[in-house]
Amino acid sequence: MFNDFKLMDGRPAYVQVKDYIKELIYKGILRSDQKLPSTREFAALWKLSRNTVITAYRELEDEGLVHSVAGKGSYVSQEVVPSADSARLEWKEMIGDCARTAEELDLMKHGVRWEKGMISFTSIAPDEKLFDLHNVKRAFLDRMSLEGEILLNYGYAKGYKPLIDYLLRYMETKGVDLTGKDLLVTNGFTEGFDLVLSAMGKPHRRVLCENPTHHTAIKLFKMHGMEIKGIGMEEDGFRLGELEQALAQQSFDLAYLIPSYHNPTGIVMSPEKRMEALRLFGHYRIPVIEDGFNEELRYSGSHVAPLIACGGSGNNVVYIGSYSKVLFPGIRVGWVLADRELVDYLESMKRARSIHTSTLDQAVLYQYLHNGNFEKYIKRARNAYKHKYELAVQWCKEHIPYTRLSGDGGLHLFIELNDSLSARDVLAACVRRGVVFTPGDIFHTDGFGANTFRLGFSRVSEGELEKGIATIGETVRQLMREGL
């Protein structure tokens, strides 16, 4: 006994001694009324100061685990953990449909596996080499000095006031008429999206969206028990004819759109289509959830206003924004901008489910933005990503015999191969050659898209970019030859 104690760095020694002895007691290795080594013995054995051991023993006494007998030493008070010997529950049988669906559609569990050293095109997260840590540190220290106590205590469900004001102003610079609107800060896009889905009544249990679309959206629609009607995509956004037909044939509770740098196709919906789509949804009185995904990553072309700005003072658009994809995903901050009456309900939902988003995160982000770092960062990021984007497009054209390539900006391209090819077959062959990407079927609402895949380039180095794309191209050609 007492021979397996190991001191680790950076943590007070007395805490480690205390925890070690606790463990011996809980595991039943030290029994009731058993004598502990004297503080002197223990200190000598482990080359600790005697004070360290004394402090540890005193805290064990405070917690009622140990008692000292004058002139004799310290003793274990009692065996504190009896076992109730409960019956084992079969959790798998006790789980509901929602959790089952979440697990089945969990890409981290059932998606593409890849190992270190492989060239991975699966991520569309920002490149961490671009992060300006120095300015984040400064923002943190600035804000902590100003109101550290506020950052660490409870905040409000709606969000941190300076950040709310900043975001409202930011949305105004995107052309949004804020009359009657309000804003809720959320834990990134995803929580905002789930809150809106949870809050809305869903009498028809049916949603409209682009096909293909964001995988997380498909997952959450299914978790909410909704049937999904996807509208096919063309060069400038989804097909209006298909939309009109769908609207005329069935009733929908809501629509979900990603008008800028659509995930996964990278297509930007044209201004004309935006207006027409809004008119149609307005006519059928269907609320539209607008995913502001990567709106900031425009590399060229003219200004395109988000749907919520196109809507003027109309009110059927619920905009969900996030800085995660363009700034720092580790700081989980997104927002919902919508009509005040809706935000009022969302706020109560948010309070009931997670109280509020971390004040620390919100405050650091606010100060970072306020200091003007975002404008500088986004310029740098846009340049870096634009360069990679152009290289990726060029190399895809050179190497991959695709039938369609889309992506007007953002952090990924979407590729359609010959109908006879399966992207999963290409993937399986590529994995063996050290390259992975995301098969496009997972983004499809109708089981199609077997011949498509998404290529995320944000975190791939330039050298790997060409090598990876060339490998995919060779693999595709080989499979085409074999297929003949």
Place this chain on the structure above:
Amino acid sequence: MFNDFKLMDGRPAYVQVKDYIKELIYKGILRSDQKLPSTREFAALWKLSRNTVITAYRELEDEGLVHSVAGKGSYVSQEVVPSADSARLEWKEMIGDCARTAEELDLMKHGVRWEKGMISFTSIAPDEKLFDLHNVKRAFLDRMSLEGEILLNYGYAKGYKPLIDYLLRYMETKGVDLTGKDLLVTNGFTEGFDLVLSAMGKPHRRVLCENPTHHTAIKLFKMHGMEIKGIGMEEDGFRLGELEQALAQQSFDLAYLIPSYHNPTGIVMSPEKRMEALRLFGHYRIPVIEDGFNEELRYSGSHVAPLIACGGSGNNVVYIGSYSKVLFPGIRVGWVLADRELVDYLESMKRARSIHTSTLDQAVLYQYLHNGNFEKYIKRARNAYKHKYELAVQWCKEHIPYTRLSGDGGLHLFIELNDSLSARDVLAACVRRGVVFTPGDIFHTDGFGANTFRLGFSRVSEGELEKGIATIGETVRQLMREGL
């Protein structure tokens, strides 16, 4: 035009100029093809450097809002925001039951109102005067230097590995046998609780808990459409006889218990009762959600192991912990410790709903804990709260003619008045005298508790503590006299 520009501090001037002109364009004040003032004019008018204005104009060009004509100047490109003139939606009619319940039970909206300057006993949040900001700053800087890029990019749904390991070890020092167990980091207790409720199948739509109980739990049970069966409380926890009867009569999907410093009564469940409760729930195969609320705020008495430790290697306890109440609520970090099969589903739910908890928060908290600050902090906090607790008990005994007072520790007391008195009447009279507290009926599962209230003392100064309690006492006496 251009006469209402106001420069604010701390934000780069060029960003402010850019945003200002954008606003003029979006509001239709600057129209298509209208000429902007020259950069020289604008700079002179607002005493800005000309470079500032040049940078602003250049960015407006990059965004496609403005174009320059060589030798002539800068012009507005086009009116960018057309209005789709959508029909107004009636959100109140489109909202579902879940959001409606959340709004109706939202205490921030429909609870006790109080104004600045009043003595408020409504909060059970920690006293921010106790926060050791210096050590939080140090923890942040330590961690950012070690792995800033990791903190700011995507993490894992299960949580930040060093924190998970720390928390597992922490739970082990509470006597938990970790065999077959796993841990998920959540956005505080509340998200963890909602995740568990969402993941479980609920064939009976019925839950067992203590009566009274945590208001947030009541709210979430109702949002999940569950019927609540509350078991009455006595000195050492809920009444076992009532529990046995309930279990024999009806089927339940799960049970929810707050065994240590129960909210709102402050009662600590005895070790014997813990074992017997576990035995009963095991017999009926009902999972138990254990709320680790304020377990750390023990001021006296012997060690009490959490249910999940009492359960030994049994597995029907789902423990939800949080440092919010004892440490920093602004950092939203809690955890769920449960059987691996369950945590596996919870992880997928978490990923689908909020991707992961802020890595920044988790890392700062981890480093703070690792540095040994928690042990020092909790000692200081315990002393400060214990002192207030003793004063509060003493003054309640002196001033308030109660029939029962409970609270063995923690940050609040619970008081029962004579059956004939209404705590809401007492409250109404107290509000006029500048004192507020929380009426106990909101914690009751059965509509009773009209004669009870909760007194949170953590954020009330010593001077206000006596004054506030004396005011409540006087008010109660007066109402008793009037009632005679």
